[in-house]
Amino acid sequence: xxxFLMVAGIGVLCLPMLFVGWLLAVSRWAxxxxxxxxxxxxxxxxxxxxxxxxxxxxxxxxxxxxxxLRLDPENANAWHRRCSSYVWDKGVPSVxxxxxxxxxxxEPRDYFNLGRAQDYAKDPCDAEDSYTQAVSATAANPNxxxxxxxxxxxxxxxxxxxxxxxxxxxVDLDAKALNEPDQDDDEIADSKKDMxxxxxxxxxxxxxxxxxxxxxxxxxxxxxxxxxxSCDLDARGIVACSEVKR
Numbered sequence: 301x302x303x304f305l306m307v308a309g310i311g312v313l314c315l316p317m318l319f320v321g322w323l324l325a326v327s328r329w330a331x332x333x334x335x336x337x338x339x340x341x342x343x344x345x346x347x348x349x350x351x352x353x354x355x356x357x358x359x360x361x362x363x364x365x366x367x368x369l370r371l372d373p374e375n376a377n378a379w380h381r382r383c384s385s386y387v388w389d390k391g392v393p394s395v396x397x398x399x400x401x402x403x404x405x406x407e408p409r410d411y412f413n414l415g416r417a418q419d420y421a422k423d424p425c426d427a428e429d430s431y432t433q434a435v436s437a438t439a440a441n442p443n444x445x446x447x448x449x450x451x452x453x454x455x456x457x458x459x460x461x462x463x464x465x466x467x468x469x470x471v472d473l474d475a476k477a478l479n480e481p482d483q484d485d486d487e488i489a490d491s492k493k494d495m496x497x498x499x500x501x502x503x504x505x506x507x508x509x510x511x512x513x514x515x516x517x518x519x520x521x522x523x524x525x526x527x528x529x530s531c532d533l534d535a536r537g538i539v540a541c542s543e544v545k546r
Contacts, residue, residue: 341372348372352381361385376404383413395421402430408437412446415453424456424537435466444473448498455505456537463505470498496522500539503531 348368352375356364362385368378383398398414415430431450438446451466474495478488499522506515519529528544 344371345375348375348378352377359385374404376401379404380407380410380413383410383417392420395423408434408443408446411437412443412449415449419449419453424453425459428453428457428459428462442469442473444470444477444494447473448494451498451505452501452537455501455508456533460505460509464502464509464511467498467502467505471495471502474498497539500529500531500541503529503541504533504539507531 348371351364351368351371354364361381365378365381365385368375369382372378379397379401383394383401395414395417398410398417401410402414411430411434415427415434418424418427418430428450431446431453434446435442435450447466448470451463451468451470454460454466455463474491477483477491478495483491499518502518503515503522506512506518516528519526519531523529523541523543526543529541530544531539531541534540
């Protein structure tokens with residue numbers, strides 16, 4: 301009897317190790333997915349997350365992301381990865397994928413990525429709404445990229461008051477970033493470039509809002525020494541400025 305209890309006890313202690321081994325095996329070999337698909341969702345979720353952790357990023361990760369979604373079609377992380385892969389790596393609009401990421405995750409990054417996808421799809425008003433959601437979710441610690449994207453989309457959408465408010469906040473955040481210590485040369489250059497672009501967008505917003513005095517002040521802040529600015533949006537919705545010599 302004692303021998304039986306010892307063997308049974310060892311067997312019970314080994315069960316977690318066997319489970320972990322089985323989990324690692326099914327996550328490694330896709331040929332076991334047909335069996336995994338019949339497992340309860342918590343198990344499939346775990347396998348999908350392990351697959352995603354090993355996937356890496358960019359286009360090389362796509363097969364793993366697709367596999368994770370086959371195993372767990374409601375995996376928020378997998379939908380986020382698929383959305384961001386299209387938005388950042390391919391530059392191809394993938395609004396539906398990003399909408400799934402938002403529906404399942406509702407993270408600020410997901411709203412921002414959805415806005416990017418909508419921007420690519422030439423839907424600036426929908427993009428503005430998505431960026432605004434991302435900005436609202438991070439209001440306690442504003443993200444410069446979220447804010448400037450919101451302001452620029454509002455301008456392209458023709459929502460001038462919202463554009464002025466968003467772009468002014470973006471300029472203020474850029475100025476604050478420039479005063480932060482321990483920045484390297486590349487970070488400083490990026491902050492200056494973003495600030496200049498936001499100031500130029502602000503010139504357009506003030507001009508469209510018939511605020512000529514404020515447009516002149518924004519021009520002077522953006523381009524010291526210029527006599528005036530002629531700024532507008534090109535066919536892509538990107539700001540283009542030139543000096544007006546009076």
